[in-house]
Amino acid sequence: MIKLFTEWYTRKFSDPHAVTLVVILVCLALFIALFSDLLMPVFVAIAIAFLLDLPVNKLMHISFSRTSATVIVVATFVSITLIGLLGLMPVIWQQSSNLLQEAPQMITQGQGYLLTLPEKYPELVHEAQIQGLIAFANDKFLEWGQVALKASLSSISDIVALMVYLILVPLMVFFFLKDKKALLTSITSFLPKERRMAIQVAHEMNQQILNYIRGKVIEIIIVGAATTIAFMLLNLDYAVLLGVLVGLSVLVPYVGATVVTIPVFLVALFQFGVSSEFGYVMLAYGVIQAIDGNVIVPLLFSEAVNLHPVIIIVAVIFFGGLWGFWGIFFAIPLAALVKAVLNAWSSNQEAVIANITE
Structure with missing residues (x-):
């Protein structure tokens, strides 16, 4: 068994480039697992920077410097995002509130319809089955209500987190795009040559x-x-x-x-x-x-x-x-x-x- 494992290890990890890849992946996985909650704004900024890198490069091809191209693209992105949020959020909030207010009426109407099924289809549906289904649905709605209440109580921390996203993420996106080459050079300088x-x-x-x-x-x-x-x-x-x-x-x-x-x-x-x-x-x-x-x-x-x-x-x-x-x-x-x-x-x-x- 030991010989079999030794041969497998030698075959798979004899190349130092493979060892480097494994070490990099393990370190990244541990880093994300340990600090994902704290650094999630950074990961979001990296994703947005990936998205905006193409228009920055397009502007650079038409004689813009990387800094000016980054300013134009990030400003445009932030403007469009704010317009979309300010336009959609009030409507979504209002419709969500109206839906929550009408939900009890919808539930009552649905229960009334279900209670008529045993009379219409006595051979297929029994009243005990409908009562059990209604009781199960009521229990689930109570659980969801408790979850919604807890979410509303933690809304203050959510608002603070949202403010962090709205302020820090655009700044990080700007610097990730503007200093892309310098950041990549700094990161690769810590890696082994066998990569x-x-x-x-x-x-x-x-x-x-x-x-x-x-x-x-x-x-x-x-x-x-x-x-x-x-x-x-x-x-x-x-x-x-x-x-x-x-x-x-x-x-x-x-x-x-x-x-x-x-x-x-x-x-x-x-x-x-x-x-x-x-x-x-x-x-x-x-x-x-x-x-x-x-x-x-x-x-x-x-x-x-x-x-x-x-x-x-x-x-x-x-x-x-x-x-x-x-x-x-x-x-x-x-x-x-x-x-x-x-x-x-x-x-x-x-x-x-x-x-x-x-």
Whole structure:
């Protein structure tokens, strides 16, 4: 057993470049695991800097200096973000409040409808089953109410965290973009010289993460805007709130679309009942989801990561459980990182075997 392990270790870690890659990955994983809560604004700023690096480079190609290009791009980004927040947040807040006020009435109406099912379909549904379902739903609503109360009590700390994000993140984005080369040079100066595999993984991940973040932001905007406009044209209540939820649902592949369908279905059902208007709402929602999955995603992510759906779902569950929202957002790039490491390791082993045979 010891001999088998020794041979495996010698075969996999005989190359110092492989050892360097492992050490870098282990140090990064420990650093993120230990300090992710404290340094999350830094990670967010790095993600935004990735997103804005392309327009900065475009401006530099037309004779702007890197500093002036960074000022223009960051100022434009902050302005658009503030306009979007100031325009959407009051509407979302108002619609959320109205939905919470009408929720008890919706629940009562739904319970009344369920209680009529045993009379309409006595052979399929029994009253005891409906009573059990209603009791289970009431218990869940009480749990959600307690969670909402705790969230409201901690809103002060959330506001403070939001202020930190709004002030510090744009500053960090500016300096990450402006001093990109100097920062990268400083970081690489601490790394060993035997880092060929690490550079290979970094180059592969750089383009993939850039494509993923940019594509995901564009997808959120397109899907959210299209859904909001469609719901407003169909006179659906809470159109902006539901549109934003549908847009954000694309962050979680497969699962997000399934979960967000529930509030869309319930709001449309309680507003229109089983009618043609209800059918039009669900048809429009289904068409948008189909266009997103079959047109938008292939166009935006044609050059991005290519992972099996099972791997994507496992990555979302694993990294989401570790780091919450941002773990979900970066689940696919992190899964792609694992894939890039395996690819680099495989190519390195093939090169070693080729040298031996020669």
